[in-house]
Amino acid sequence: MEAVSSFCGFWGGILFIVANAYYPARLIAKKFFRPWPKDLILFFKRYLKAHMTLNLIAFLAILIHGHYAEERNIYLTGCFIVTVFLTVEGILMHYRVIPGIQRQLRMLHTQQTLFMLWVLLIIIGHSAV
Numbered sequence: 001m002e003a004v005s006s007f008c009g010f011w012g013g014i015l016f017i018v019a020n021a022y023y024p025a026r027l028i029a030k031k032f033f034r035p036w037p038k039d040l041i042l043f044f045k046r047y048l049k050a051h052m053t054l055n056l057i058a059f060l061a062i063l064i065h066g067h068y069a070e071e072r073n074i075y076l077t078g079c080f081i082v083t084v085f086l087t088v089e090g091i092l093m094h095y096r097v098i099p100g101i102q103r104q105l106r107m108l109h110t111q112q113t114l115f116m117l118w119v120l121l122i123i124i125g126h127s128a129v
C-alpha cells in the first residue's frame with residue numbers, strides 16, 4: 001500500500017503542476033498581449049478544460065495517496081483540507097450549483113493567497129515527514 005501511495009502522490013503532483021500552470025500562464029499572457037489574439041483566446045479556453053479535468057483526476061489520486069500514506073502532520077492535514085476546498089469551489093463554480101454565490105466563489109477560487117497557502121502547505125508538510 002505504501003507503493004500505491006507513492007505512485008498516486010507522484011502522479012497527483014505531476015497532474016496538479018500541469019493543471020495549475022494555467023494560472024501563471026494566464027498572468028504572463030495578460031502581461032504580454034493586449035488585446036489577446038484569437039489563437040490565444042482559444043488556447044486558454046482549451047487549457048481551462050484541461051485545468052478542470054486534470055485537477056479532478058489529481059484530486060482522486062491525492063485521496064488515495066493521503067489515505068494510504070504512513071505518516072501525516074498538521075500541515076498535510078491542512079493541505080488536504082485546502083485541496084478539498086479548492087476542488088469543491090471549482091466544481092460549484094463551473095456547474096453553477098448555487099447561482100447566487102457565483103461571484104464570491106470565483107473570488108475565493110481565483111485569489112492568489114489561498115493558492116500560495118496551498119503550495120506552501122504541500123512543501124512544508126512534506127518536508128516535515
Ligand code: HEM
Nearest residue numbers: 005006009010012013062066069070071072076080083129
Ligand atoms: C495535495 C497534494 C499532495 C501532493 C502533490 C503530494 C505529493 C507527494 C509526493 C510526490 C510524494 C513522494 C512520493 C514518494 O516517493 O514516496 C509524497 C510523499 C508523501 N506524502 Fe504527499 N502529496 C500531497 C498530499 C499529501 C497528504 C494530504 C498527505 C497526508 C495525509 C501526504 C502524505 C505523504 C507522506 C507521509 C509522504 C512520504 C512517503 C510515504 O510515506 O508514503 N501527502 N507526497
Ligand code: HEM
Nearest residue numbers: 020023026051052055056083086087090091094109110115
Ligand atoms: C486543487 C485544485 C485547484 C486549484 C489549485 C485551482 C486554482 C485555480 C486558479 C488559481 C484559477 C485562477 C486562474 C486565473 O484567474 O487566471 C482557477 C480558475 C478556474 N478554475 Fe480552478 N483550481 C483547482 C481546481 C478546479 C476544479 C476541480 C475546477 C472545476 C471542475 C476548477 C474550475 C476553474 C474555473 C472554471 C476557473 C476559471 C474562473 C474564471 O476565470 O472565471 N478549478 N483555478
